[in-house]
Amino acid sequence: xxxxxxxxxxxxxxxxxxxxxxxxxxxxxxxxVGANSVIEDDSEIGDDxxxxxxxxxxxxxxxxxACEIHPNTVVGKEGYGYGHDEKGNHIRIxxxxxxxxxxxxxxxxxxxxxxxxxxxxxxxxxxxxxxxIHLAHNCTIGRNSLVTAGFMSAGSxxxxxxxxxxxxxxxxxxxxxxVNVQIAGFSAVSKSLMTPGQY
Numbered sequence: 001x002x003x004x005x006x007x008x009x010x011x012x013x014x015x016x017x018x019x020x021x022x023x024x025x026x027x028x029x030x031x032x033v034g035a036n037s038v039i040e041d042d043s044e045i046g047d048d049x050x051x052x053x054x055x056x057x058x059x060x061x062x063x064x065x066a067c068e069i070h071p072n073t074v075v076g077k078e079g080y081g082y083g084h085d086e087k088g089n090h091i092r093i094x095x096x097x098x099x100x101x102x103x104x105x106x107x108x109x110x111x112x113x114x115x116x117x118x119x120x121x122x123x124x125x126x127x128x129x130x131x132x133i134h135l136a137h138n139c140t141i142g143r144n145s146l147v148t149a150g151f152m153s154a155g156s157x158x159x160x161x162x163x164x165x166x167x168x169x170x171x172x173x174x175x176x177x178x179v180n181v182q183i184a185g186f187s188a189v190s191k192s193l194m195t196p197g198q199y
Contacts, residue, residue, distance in 0.1 A: 001033075004041075016053060028065070040076070046103065058115060064103035064125070072110045075099050079114035079121075079137030079155065093117065095137055102126075108133065108149070117155075124161070142179065 003009070003021040010028045015021065016035035023041040027033070031045050034053030039045065043057055046065035051057070055069050058076025069075065081093040097116020101123050107113070108131035115121060116138045123129070124143035134152045141147060142161035151165045154173030163177060166185025171177070175189065180196035183189060187199060 010047065022059075034071070043076075052109075058099070060098045061115075062098060062100045064101055064105065066103055067101050067105045067107075069107045070109040070111075070131070073107055073113075074111070075101070075107065075113045076115045077112065079117060081117060081137065081155070097121065097138065099123075102143070105129075111135075114139075114155075130167075136173065148185075 001015045001019040004023040006023055007021045007025040012030045013027050014032045016033060018036040019033050020038045022039060025039050026044045028045060028047035030047060031049050033051045036053055037051050037055040039057045040059040042059055043061040045063045048066045049063055050068045052071045054071040056074045061076040076099040079095040082090040083093055084090055095115050095117050097118050097120050099113055099115050099121045102125040104126045105123050106128040108129055110131050111129060111133045113135045114137045119138055121137060121139050123141045126144040127141050129147045130149040132149050133147060136153060136155035138156040139153050140158045142159050142163055144161055145163040147165050148167045150168040153171045156174045157171050159177045160179035162180045164182040168185055169183050169187040171189040175192045177193045178196060181193050182198045
């Protein structure tokens with residue numbers, strides 16, 4: 001493993017072979033980082049977290065206590081955002097925000113969670129994400145949500161607490177979903193949902 005000299009590792013941390021721990025990274029107590037995982041500069045991982053092998057955690061990501069992230073998941077990559085000039089050329093928009101995972105969050109395998117443009121992408125306490133999920137920049141997933149495989153959300157969507165999605169559901173960007181909403185598998189949510197219930 002490669003561990004930066006100024007990284008801080010808590011008591012009883014375990015770092016697998018080939019892992020990379022960047023500059024000024026802080027790992028809490030009893031953190032496991034699996035083989036060939038990458039934790040980039042200035043990130044923080046709370047106590048009792050499990051980062052399985054082959055996970056990428058981007059710069060300045062914050063992971064709370066007792067979180068688990070499964071293999072081939074990317075947390076904190078640059079978001080997908082471009083401006084355009086009058087000739088149709090695409091100009092990359094820098095993404096300077098973070099990803100914040102609050103305590104007791106579970107992220108399955110093969111997920112991709114983009115960092116915010118200026119603010120944060122946030123997954124609140126107790127949320128459980130299945131495999132093959134994509135969250136674009138500046139999204140929020142509310143506390144204790146259950147998000148099943150194949151869910152995708154475009155940027156800046158705010159989802160309230162106790163959300164439940166069936167598999168393969170999608171939401172457009174810049175909408176709000178209130179607390180206690182359930183959406184069926186393969187749903188496409190194209191506008192804000194402000195009344196709790198099943199859709």
